[in-house]
């Protein structure tokens with residue numbers, strides 16, 4: 001699914017109105033109805049206590065007014081505080097006009113602040129995607145007051161003060177710190193960046209029947225990767241295996257991994273690759289790992305002991321459809337020699353992770369040798385070593401897109417919403433996974449899964465990478481359902497890859 005900019009969400013409204021022969025007021029009613037049903041589910045009247053709705057002068061405020069009317073009808077105790085402005089949108093004025101007269105409304109006078117008791121449930125309908133500049137004056141004072149009040153805040157569409165698709169021009173300007181943000185149709189880019197989490201809180205998207213055609217054709221570099229069951233128009237799915245498919249279809253992969261004390265990384269990556277459906281797997285580990293691989297993963301072939309010391313001589317790479325290098329490899333000179341040889345000599349699709357990534361970071365001239373559609377899987381620290389350190393998630397996204405375009409590679413930037421950057425500069429945010437996956441070996445499992453899907457001759461490079469990231473996160477969600485997030489270990493991910501992949505078909 002595409003992620004739209006603030007401007008595109010306005011065009012989406014217009015497209016929906018035209019396509020469905022409806023009106024902006026009717027769209028607002030849909031938004032308010034979705035908000036009311038969300039509140040009924042999460043904060044029913046007996047739990048909510050009094051609901052204070054803060055309304056701004058535009059359609060975000062209009063949503064708040066319409067919501068107040070609906071909540072009042074659903075037996076909530078509601079109170080309104082309206083921010084004065086020199087102009088109000090038409091839909092705002094309509095909803096203000098039809099407000100039941102018995103709802104207490106305080107039209108805040110210039111400079112006045114609403115009275116907010118700690119624990120009050122506040123609906124933030126001050127500003128949404130129409131925000132064009134940092135909040136100042138009374139709007140800023142109201143937001144600062146709200147943030148100090150201890151109230152639980154449900155933000156309508158956006159936490160007021162945060163831009164939907166760009167960094168804050170003034171980091172000192174106040175932004176609502178919402179407990180929940182309830183948006184419409186699809187998430188904003190801002191929801192997917194960790195630095196905004198303190199303002200967005202837990203985000204939710206309600207379907208209000210916005211034009212799926214407009215969303216699908218919108219020209220945007222930002223996209224979501226979702227489980228097929230989670231979206232009406234899945235854009236990724238794992239093709240079913242036909243009866244006549246055979247081992248070669250699913251490829252023969254080579255995994256170069258492991259070193260003394262870090263053979264476990266090779267075991268996890270090998271397990272994930274096998275569970276990921278690879279046809280054949282050959283693992284090249286140093287001598288110390290040979291017996292361990294043979295016993296823990298008998299399905300894998302292990303380079304014969306003499307050859308297994310691949311640090312000196314890279315095995316012939318012709319028989320393989322994909323090669324993975326990095327998990328637990330170590331960064332000694334010999335490993336670098338193998339990586340360099342691999343980059344210079346083979347055109348086989350590569351998945352480069354962990355220690356091999358760090359070697360690229362230290363010897364950036366090697367980046368010029370990357371074959372097209374090489375998959376790199378850095379976490380934020382490894383990506384900084386490949387590009388530059390930054391604390392700004394927006395700047396990091398720019399770096400990510402530029403890097404993928406410059407090196408024509410697929411970069412999997414691991415994080416809360418793992419972002420896959422493609423050589424054309426498009427970025428795909430993953431929507432599966434949980435914090436329990438921040439556990440040792442989780443990255444090795446992803447590498448094995450990427451290797452399996454890159455070896456699958458039916459999958460184009462970008463689809464293979466998006467599916468692997470989606471399945472990895474989903475395996476984590478399935479595993480956490482059993483073990484809890486704290487109890488989750490990387491081996492559990494491997495065990496749940498099969499069931500996870502089944503739900504991608």
Ligand SMILES: NC(=O)C1=CN([C@@H]2O[C@H](COP(=O)(O)OP(=O)(O)OC[C@H]3O[C@@H](n4cnc5c(N)ncnc54)[C@H](O)[C@@H]3O)[C@@H](O)[C@H]2O)[C@H](O)CC1
Pocket residue numbers: 009012013027028031056057058059060061062063089126127128129130131132133134135136139156157158184210
């Ligand atoms: N498709 C959808 O997502 C729908 C969204 N809806 C709601 O509409 C708002 C967007 O409404 P809009 O009138 O464009 O703007 P806002 O209400 O966000 O802002 C009001 C107004 O405020 C002015 N303004 C901008 N920045 C500032 C500032 N820093 N200080 C003071 N005033 C400012 C500017 O003139 C804005 O126009 C969207 O968020 C949804 O809540 C529809 O209701 C349903 C479909």
Ligand SMILES: [K+]
Pocket residue numbers: 060124125126127128155156157158159160
């Ligand atoms: K808002």
